Amino acid sequence: MNNSKKRGLCFAVILVCLVIGGVRIAFFNHYSNVNYEIPYEYLEVGQWAKIATEDNVGNCVLTGYEIMVSESDVLNTEEFLSQNGLGTEYAGYMNAKKQGYVRFVVRNTKEEAGEISVLEWIIHGIDFCGYVNQEATIAMNPEVSAEGKISILAQEEKSFVAVYQFSERYFNEKTWKNLEKEPLWIQVFGENKIQELAVQ
Amino acid sequence: MKKSCRIELYKGIHNRMFYVALGSGIAMILAQVVQTFLTVSKNLPSMMGNKGAEVYGLLYRFIGVETETLGHKLFFMSIPILISLATAWIFFEEKEEGYFGQILCRSKRLDSFTSKYIAAFLIGGLTILVPLLLDLFCLALFCPLVKSNPAAGGMLTGVTQGIFGCRLYYTKPFLYLLANLAVEFLWGGVIGCMSAMAGLLLSKRLGALFIVPALFYIVEVVMEILPSIELANGMKVKTGPLSLLYLVPFAANPAWILFGEMGVMLLVVIVIAWMKEKRYEQF
Numbered sequence: 001m002n003n004s005k006k007r008g009l010c011f012a013v014i015l016v017c018l019v020i021g022g023v024r025i026a027f028f029n030h031y032s033n034v035n036y037e038i039p040y041e042y043l044e045v046g047q048w049a050k051i052a053t054e055d056n057v058g059n060c061v062l063t064g065y066e067i068m069v070s071e072s073d074v075l076n077t078e079e080f081l082s083q084n085g086l087g088t089e090y091a092g093y094m095n096a097k098k099q100g101y102v103r104f105v106v107r108n109t110k111e112e113a114g115e116i117s118v119l120e121w122i123i124h125g126i127d128f129c130g131y132v133n134q135e136a137t138i139a140m141n142p143e144v145s146a147e148g149k150i151s152i153l154a155q156e157e158k159s160f161v162a163v164y165q166f167s168e169r170y171f172n173e174k175t176w177k178n179l180e181k182e183p184l185w186i187q188v189f190g191e192n193k194i195q196e197l198a199v200q
Numbered sequence: 201m202k203k204s205c206r207i208e209l210y211k212g213i214h215n216r217m218f219y220v221a222l223g224s225g226i227a228m229i230l231a232q233v234v235q236t237f238l239t240v241s242k243n244l245p246s247m248m249g250n251k252g253a254e255v256y257g258l259l260y261r262f263i264g265v266e267t268e269t270l271g272h273k274l275f276f277m278s279i280p281i282l283i284s285l286a287t288a289w290i291f292f293e294e295k296e297e298g299y300f301g302q303i304l305c306r307s308k309r310l311d312s313f314t315s316k317y318i319a320a321f322l323i324g325g326l327t328i329l330v331p332l333l334l335d336l337f338c339l340a341l342f343c344p345l346v347k348s349n350p351a352a353g354g355m356l357t358g359v360t361q362g363i364f365g366c367r368l369y370y371t372k373p374f375l376y377l378l379a380n381l382a383v384e385f386l387w388g389g390v391i392g393c394m395s396a397m398a399g400l401l402l403s404k405r406l407g408a409l410f411i412v413p414a415l416f417y418i419v420e421v422v423m424e425i426l427p428s429i430e431l432a433n434g435m436k437v438k439t440g441p442l443s444l445l446y447l448v449p450f451a452a453n454p455a456w457i458l459f460g461e462m463g464v465m466l467l468v469v470i471v472i473a474w475m476k477e478k479r480y481e482q483f
Binding site: 128129169170172176 | 254257340341342362371454
């Protein structure tokens with residue numbers, strides 16, 4: 001077999017592999033009945049999100065709970081402390097330069113009392129995420145237990161504040177400067193969907 | 201110039217050592233693909249429609265993003281050696297056999313040097329790019345194209361702020377993959393030029409083959425031993441060349457460091473090549 005025939009054969013084999021592979025990829029991702037990607041639902045401030053029955057957050061079964069964001073802000077730590085009327089005793093909990101403040105309202109739609117964790121609500125932006133500052137959050141919510149749980153009676157609504165700390169060293173300069181304007185969400189797992197609660 | 205470039209590229213691509221380097225790279229990629237297949241096929245069915253399925257998605261499992269597999273570690277560790285094999289070898293042989301001297305006598309010096317380095321750049325780039333494309337293709341056969349979840353992404357993949365192309369990764373994943381491949385190609389090109397220079401300058405075959413990989417490993421080890429470099433905001437950055445080859449290292453690799461380091465390496469090659477060309481030494 002001469003060189004040009006070998007080359008032709010080689011190209012033909014590659015082409016066939018590419019076509020078969022392409023069909024497989026297309027079928028696998030678009031035409032099979034399997035949905036690998038869980039759908040997202042975006043909710044505004046003040047809109048309720050139903051928490052999925054299957055999901056656990058902070059080891060509390062969240063059957064029958066609904067949650068919404070009622071207000072929020074991102075502030076410098078000093079501003080945050082003064083705006084919330086907090087004394088210097090809170091400053092020890094807040095090592096980061098900026099603090100995110102999210103007020104949640106939780107509704108227990110069940111016929112029995114229960115409790116949910118206030119520490120597990122991850123905040124995220126387009127390409128970053130932040131976690132609840134446990135000490136500050138527990139300190140700011142007198143009703144929350146030392147384990148970070150809040151008790152809610154049947155058909156009762158309660159609000160709590162989650163404090164998120166943002167350290168400059170985890171952010172690009174541009175994002176850090178505009179953090180107050182960056183879109184932020186709280187992710188809540190619903191039944192077969194992810195609900196994104198807009199924070200700002 | 202165009203013609204000499206084409207000839208150099210032809211010689212480079214039809215060089216035995218290029219096939220050896222490409223074959224070795226592909227073997228490592230296939231090892232990664234097999235390991236990934238075993239993990240994904242075992243776990244994906246139970247994750248369908250659940251949170252966390254993105255862990256078995258293409259964006260997470262691509263060799264340029266994940267860190268778990270043996271193939272990944274081998275491939276990124278051996279890139280300098282593979283490219284050195286593909287480029288330094290042929291240029292060293294041409295010099296030793298007097299072939300390059302003949303070319304220099306019969307054509308423009310600048311053109312000869314330039315076309316050699318352009319060919320070395322392309323061959324080096326291809327040595328990385330072909331295995332990476334193959335990896336992407338093979339993984340796409342069984343890893344779903346699922347967007348990464350930013351609320352979990354940073355923890356799972358290490359793609360956080362400060363990492364090259366972070367925002368693209370979460371918003372336009374295909375563009376991110378393209379950018380990732382393009383940067384890897386550029387890295388391959390830069391290492392290819394360095395290796396070509398070693399092949400043309402050094403008189404010992406082993407030296408020509410291993411000087412560039414050795415430099416990469418030594419500088420990497422030194423950078424790891426030295427205290428971490430921090431940006432003004434306190435963000436830790438990676439500066440070791442081997443760490444920067446992999447685009448999701450365990451610290452930030454902003455674009456200016458990535459391209460700055462590549463640019464410095466390329467500049468050194470250009471300056472040395474230019475000086476050699478001016479001196480018109482036939483080695």
